[in-house]
Amino acid sequence: MTRGGLLAGAVAVLALAGGGVAAFALTGEAGTPSESASAAPTATAEITRSDLVDSKTVDGTLGYAGRRVLPNQATGTVTRVRAEGTLVRRGGWLYSVDGRPVSLMYGSIPMYRALSSGSDGKDVEQLERNLEALGYETGTVDEYFSWVTARAVREWQDDRNLPETGSVDASQIIIASGAVRIADVAVEKGDRAGQSVVTTTSTKRVVHIDLAASDQQLARLGAKVTLETPSGGTAKGTITAIGTVAEPPAQEGGDSTIDVEVTAEGKLGRLDQAPVTVDLQSERRENVLSVPVEALLALREGGYGVQVVGTGIVAVETGLFASGQVEITGEGLTEGMKVEVPAT
Incomplete structure (x- = not known):
């Protein structure tokens, strides 16, 4: 398209503000800006090459993550609690009831039953893996609660000032997938232990x-x-x-x-x-040419153009709009060229 044809087709300079589109000036006869367009003050801006990012x-x-109200199975009076924000790892105590700590162990199977000599199942294997990780000898880690497992449990209980019964249940151990953080303490020392004592999160x-x-x-x-x-x-x-x-x-x-x-x-x-x-x-968009959005001219025959200083109106294809800039491609356009924009 000729320069005169493009000038005749340019109908408005677009100004995008708050998502709206406003006409800046209209052209008169072909190739000749109207009186209002000629009088409109203009400034210039450079065509730049850079990465263009649409962001907000x-x-x-x-x-x-992982906020959880821990169930409590220990009965009695709460005698010790952790400070909020404390990190508890495997083997660490979460709180104490009647002077007996409730400890954290890792796994995916909750303590839904008491485990003792003769117990068999995946939860036994989970217990043995925890005891072994804490330094207690359980023999072969398997699904059977043997006398060796019972001995390891008694040693663990002795170290934690628990009755050395050789069996464990949910009043002594709570299972989580990993280390937990104390997010909230529901009771104070001296309160009766209810359905829950602490709320935890993951790390x-x-x-x-x-x-x-x-x-x-x-x-x-x-x-x-x-x-x-x-x-x-x-x-x-x-x-x-x-x-x-x-x-x-x-x-x-x-x-x-x-x-x-x-x-x-x-x-x-x-x-x-x-x-x-x-x-x-x-x-x-990486390594693209862009101009300020207000440099765009709406063309009568459709599409957009820009007024290049010293050249005239050049038709452009628009791409990404972001941060007040618009990606453009057009014949002969290069980085550093000047385009007209409305003066502020």
Whole structure:
């Protein structure tokens, strides 16, 4: 298309603000700007080459994954509790009832029965693996509770000031998949032990986001994000879960939301339920030419163009819109060229 034809077809300069599109000026006869267009003040901006990223910063809440109210089977008076935030590993005590510690062991099978000489099953093997990891000799680790297993249990009980019965049950041991963090203590020393004494979490740091449903394109499983705390600390994260059901707005006129979970990588402190900001990226274009969005001209015959200083209007194909810039391709366009934009 000739320069004159493009000038005749240019109908407006677009200014994107708050998602709206406004006409800046109209042209007059072919090849000649109208009086209003000629009078409109203009400035210039460079065509740049860089990576273009569509992103948005949203609010999130930093916490820990795997929150669980631990069931309690010990009866009596609570005599010792851990401080909130304490990390408990295999063999460590979670709390004590009547002076007897309730200890943590690792596995996937809960203590649903008492284990003693003659017991047989996967839960026996799980117990033996824990005792062996804690330094007690159980013989061959298998599914049978032998006299050797009973001896190891008595040694373990002696070290923890428990009655040396050689058998164990849920009043002595609670099973978790790994180390836990004390998130909340439901009782104080001197209280009767109820259905639960402590709530725990895993040690995995996660960020929960109530993402507006209209922004759900920003959330992709496996996508990397950047996290920032109010103190200025930063870390990377990965989106590991996205809700499939939109929650209704919290207040009238608000947006529906979807739950998004980010697994944090790196150090973000030990605070629980702390506010963070999350930089989400939905799309990236690498090494592309771009101009400010307001440099675009809508052409009468369709599509867009840009007014290149010293050349005239050049038709362009647009790509990604991000951070006030738009990706463009067009004949003869190179990095560093100047294009006209409305003067501010």
